[in-house]
Amino acid sequence: MVTITVDGLEITVPRRTRLLQACLDNGIYIPNLCYLEGMDQPPASCRLCLVEIEGRPGPVPSCSLEVEAGMVVHTNTDEVQKLQKMAFRLLVCTNEGQCRMCMANKRCELQRIAKFLHMPLRTKRLRHLPKDLPEVIEDHPCIVYEPNKCVLCGRCVYVCAQQGNDFSLSFANRGFNTVISFFGSQNEGQGDACLDCQACVDICPVGALNLKDDRRRHLRKMAAKAKARG
Amino acid sequence: MNQNPTPSEQLDRLRQPAKESWHALQDSDVPVIYVGHATCGRAAGSQETIEGFEQALADKGIAAEIRTVGCLGHCYAEPLVIIHYPGFPPLMYQKIGAGEARVLVNSFLQAGEDPCFEYLLGALEPNEMFPTLMDYPRYLYEKRVIMAHCGRIDPENIDHYLALDGYQALAKALEQGGQWVVDEVKAAHLRGRGGAGFPAGIKWEIARHAEKQPKVVICNGDEGDPGAYMDRTLMESNPHQVLEGLAIAALAVGAERAILYIRAEYPLAVRTIQQAIYAAREKKLLGDHILGTDFSLDISIFQGSGAFVCGEETALIQSVEGHRGMPQYRPPYPAVEGLDGLPTVINNVKTLATVPAIISKGSDWFKTIGTEKTPGTAIFSVVGEVEYPGLVEVPMGVSLEHLIYEVCGGIKDGKPFKAVQIGGPSGGCLPESELGTAIDFDSLKQAGAMMGSGGMVVMNADACMVEVARYFVDFTQKESCGKCTFCRIGTRHLLAILEDFTKGVGSDDDLQELKSLSEGIIKGSLCSLGKTAPNPVLTTLKFFPDEYLAHIHEQRCPAMMCRALTAFYIDLEACARGCDACVACCPTEAIFTTSNRKKAIDQEKCVKCGECVYACPPEYDAVRRVSPPGMIPDQGIKPLVETKEEQ
Numbered sequence: 118m119v120t121i122t123v124d125g126l127e128i129t130v131p132r133r134t135r136l137l138q139a140c141l142d143n144g145i146y147i148p149n150l151c152y153l154e155g156m157d158q159p160p161a162s163c164r165l166c167l168v169e170i171e172g173r174p175g176p177v178p179s180c181s182l183e184v185e186a187g188m189v190v191h192t193n194t195d196e197v198q199k200l201q202k203m204a205f206r207l208l209v210c211t212n213e214g215q216c217r218m219c220m221a222n223k224r225c226e227l228q229r230i231a232k233f234l235h236m237p238l239r240t241k242r243l244r245h246l247p248k249d250l251p252e253v254i255e256d257h258p259c260i261v262y263e264p265n266k267c268v269l270c271g272r273c274v275y276v277c278a279q280q281g282n283d284f285s286l287s288f289a290n291r292g293f294n295t296v297i298s299f300f301g302s303q304n305e306g307q308g309d310a311c312l313d314c315q316a317c318v319d320i321c322p323v324g325a326l327n328l329k330d331d332r333r334r335h336l337r338k339m340a341a342k343a344k345a346r347g
Numbered sequence: 348m349n350q351n352p353t354p355s356e357q358l359d360r361l362r363q364p365a366k367e368s369w370h371a372l373q374d375s376d377v378p379v380i381y382v383g384h385a386t387c388g389r390a391a392g393s394q395e396t397i398e399g400f401e402q403a404l405a406d407k408g409i410a411a412e413i414r415t416v417g418c419l420g421h422c423y424a425e426p427l428v429i430i431h432y433p434g435f436p437p438l439m440y441q442k443i444g445a446g447e448a449r450v451l452v453n454s455f456l457q458a459g460e461d462p463c464f465e466y467l468l469g470a471l472e473p474n475e476m477f478p479t480l481m482d483y484p485r486y487l488y489e490k491r492v493i494m495a496h497c498g499r500i501d502p503e504n505i506d507h508y509l510a511l512d513g514y515q516a517l518a519k520a521l522e523q524g525g526q527w528v529v530d531e532v533k534a535a536h537l538r539g540r541g542g543a544g545f546p547a548g549i550k551w552e553i554a555r556h557a558e559k560q561p562k563v564v565i566c567n568g569d570e571g572d573p574g575a576y577m578d579r580t581l582m583e584s585n586p587h588q589v590l591e592g593l594a595i596a597a598l599a600v601g602a603e604r605a606i607l608y609i610r611a612e613y614p615l616a617v618r619t620i621q622q623a624i625y626a627a628r629e630k631k632l633l634g635d636h637i638l639g640t641d642f643s644l645d646i647s648i649f650q651g652s653g654a655f656v657c658g659e660e661t662a663l664i665q666s667v668e669g670h671r672g673m674p675q676y677r678p679p680y681p682a683v684e685g686l687d688g689l690p691t692v693i694n695n696v697k698t699l700a701t702v703p704a705i706i707s708k709g710s711d712w713f714k715t716i717g718t719e720k721t722p723g724t725a726i727f728s729v730v731g732e733v734e735y736p737g738l739v740e741v742p743m744g745v746s747l748e749h750l751i752y753e754v755c756g757g758i759k760d761g762k763p764f765k766a767v768q769i770g771g772p773s774g775g776c777l778p779e780s781e782l783g784t785a786i787d788f789d790s791l792k793q794a795g796a797m798m799g800s801g802g803m804v805v806m807n808a809d810a811c812m813v814e815v816a817r818y819f820v821d822f823t824q825k826e827s828c829g830k831c832t833f834c835r836i837g838t839r840h841l842l843a844i845l846e847d848f849t850k851g852v853g854s855d856d857d858l859q860e861l862k863s864l865s866e867g868i869i870k871g872s873l874c875s876l877g878k879t880a881p882n883p884v885l886t887t888l889k890f891f892p893d894e895y896l897a898h899i900h901e902q903r904c905p906a907m908m909c910r911a912l913t914a915f916y917i918d919l920e921a922c923a924r925g926c927d928a929c930v931a932c933c934p935t936e937a938i939f940t941t942s943n944r945k946k947a948i949d950q951e952k953c954v955k956c957g958e959c960v961y962a963c964p965p966e967y968d969a970v971r972r973v974s975p976p977g978m979i980p981d982q983g984i985k986p987l988v989e990t991k992e993e994q
Binding site: 158159160161162163164165167175176178181196199200203204207208210211242243244246268269271287288290291292293294295 | 654671673675676824825826827828829830831832833835836837838839840843860863864867870871872873
């Protein structure tokens with residue numbers, strides 16, 4: 118076991134635990150999107166779980182660090198908050214922030230992080246900048262993908278690989294237009310296999326991946342609600 | 348013989364015939380024509396040059412040998428030819444096409460009389476008849492360690508390299524052992540030439556002492572910077588030097604496997620290296636039991652498919668493993684846990700190409716070149732508005748001013764210097780006031796630029812710094828792997844703001860946001876691509892704030908480069924009656940004839956391509972460019988009304 122200090126609180130965790138996991142296990146929340154428990158090598162891509170550690174220069178991603186005895190960690194310094202808020206603003210600016218219409222409303226990780234950081238879900242400081250892609254991508258037999266909602270955390274790619282699926286859910290394109298893509302999704306029988314699994318849909322923190330049927334039902338419900346409101 | 352021959356003795360046996368054939372070529376009875384035939388030469392037309400020589404020689408029935416060599420680094424003079432005519436010193440000629448080749452054959456090779464001074468660049472050896480290349484500042488100030496043999500030897504002939512003491516360092520390293528090599532490279536303080544400047548010896552030591560086995564060494568030839576071609580030239584012009592360095596690195600680390608990661612856009616480099624590997628394997632210089640020792644090295648090529656980010660070492664490893672090239676969080680560093688989880692040393696082509704010289708001549712010799720903190724030489728591909736663009740190798744520590752003005756001949760056409768962009772797409776732009784900066788890792792970083800892998804773009808007063816920043820951010824944004832938030836989305840916002848500025852849209856708030864985003868991206872990004880991407884923005888903001896303000900507040904582009912903020916008009920005073928050179932070149936038919944039979948531009952139709960500026964004969968030079976567009980003077984232009992006769 119190793120004892121570390123986080124924001125003045127001493128916690129004791131097993132050796133080789135990831136710092137982020139150690140904090141989460143002890144009730145200290147650090148915003149995160151791309152990390153999943155049990156990951157061998159966390160991608161460290163969302164850049165939200167930054168913390169400052171005494172004796173190290175600059176903020177570091179807590180998901181990628183293993184705890185070390187005597188570590189003194191600060192999760193809420195000005196520097197950390199500044200970067201977290203900037204990363205959050207960048208993540209929400211591709212979407213209009215129409216939470217009310219979204220299937221992930223009230224269970225969305227971004228909403229949780231917004232609350233934690235005291236940030237609005239629609240940023241005023243940065244322009245709204247949708248990706249240069251269709252609003253909805255429907256080339257998979259049973260799953261729809263909404264690129265502008267997607268935060269590219271890669272959780273779906275990770276769980277799909279964990280399921281041992283023989284086709285690959287992977288990243289495609291470059292730069293700002295990077296998306297996740299279902300290669301080989303047109304193969305016969307793939308639709309059924311995905312319908313059985315749904316791991317990617319379940320793990321998506323922001324509701325960017327949904328079953329086609331569910332989404333259709335949801336849209337109908339929304340339309341009915343809107344009609345009822347007049 | 349009761350004792351096995353040492354590696355040096357083995358090598359001597361190989362070298363004997365190599366030296367003989369090399370000397371036979373040097374003392375040949377017939378003229379020998381060396382044609383620079385690397386990618387740069389080929390692009391300039393060296394294939395036609397060779398054919399021109401062949402045909403002219405056949406027509407005249409002259410016996411001569413044509414040898415293809417690599418690149419000397421003089422891009423401005425391609426296609427470059429060296430002719431060694433018995434009785435003359437080797438003479439270097441510039442810009443030799445098929446026609447010039449015929450002239451050379453007719454007047455020089457046929458009779459040995461007129462050596463065609465009009466094409467002559469200089470002689471390679473001191474003599475009484477010709478100016479030598481050492482009379483040129485370019486040669487005087489260059490210090491060639493890495494590129495010593497580039498352009499002089501046939502890259503496809505291993506004997507040429509062997510004859511010039513090639514593989515001697517490998518033999519020495521095999522005799523002295525891996526630890527000695529590590530100590531020597533550490534003592535030489537060789538810093539990685541890929542950009543980060545991490546000491547190669549320390550990297551090797553970490554990997555050497557790593558527990559996991561086996562170990563891997565990778566040569567990083569994924570050169571992706573726009574306008575940079577040092578690695579390509581080295582691989583194409585002297586592949587064995589790179590291979591020797593790689594083999595020495597493998598010996599030092601204790602690796603059994605070596606990979607050359609070369610981008611697929613360099614087909615000639617891939618082919619040259621492949622051919623060199625075969626040749627070296629045949630002579631037992633690579634492969635199993637190198638030079639009769641127990642050391643074996645399996646060496647292979649991996650072709651990268653054109654992702655800029657794969658030059659980053661963790662992304663490169665991902666790519667070799669068959670994944671999408673996305674950088675990983677470090678630590679663990681590749682030297683501890685890299686390719687397939689094995690300790691992996693990744694070195695740049697230039698770093699490895701420096702190693703043989705250090706091993707054979709010693710670390711003390713190496714430290715006499717360059718600065719105390721960064722010994723050795725730096726290779727830059729200097730492009731842009733300099734008189735003599737090309738590859739230059741200078742000792743570390745010389746100033747930028749020296750490099751641009753002395754070595755590369757200063758700014759083209761005597762125009763004023765504006766800025767130099769150093770270190771590839773994520774390097775910084777330095778103004779005239781920073782020209783005293785010494786070229787080494789630390790000084791350049793302090794000035795806001797970086798060494799990078801050695802790209803250098805020189806700009807004159809015609810370059811708009813806002814547009815330059817936009818251009819480079821556009822590049823890095825497109826080449827971002829899309830993994831981390833700051834790089835993927837942050838750089839896109841930088842680009843959006845800069846695009847607005849070049850159109851004259853923007854506010855002081857945007858300028859502030861540009862700064863804070865840049866700083867955030869540097870601090871928050873995962874890999875060096877993101878961490879350095881805002882450099883062009885921050886340095887131009889620091890050194891050229893007035894240009895930004897002119898764009899935002901006055902909708903004016905001081906360099907008159909941004910299309911939305913400039914306009915073209917024809918000065919009727921200067922325009923010649925009856926000339927219509929500009930009319931023919933205009934792609935949108937925007938130029939019309941005025942009532943006094945001169946020309947004017949219809950601003951509605953003009954797309955501001957600037958073709959008319961070049962088309963207008965220099966004696967008139969009547970096309971003017973203004974910024975902002977509203978500055979066009981009222982010249983009382985009326986279109987020409989058709990006269991009665993014509994009707």
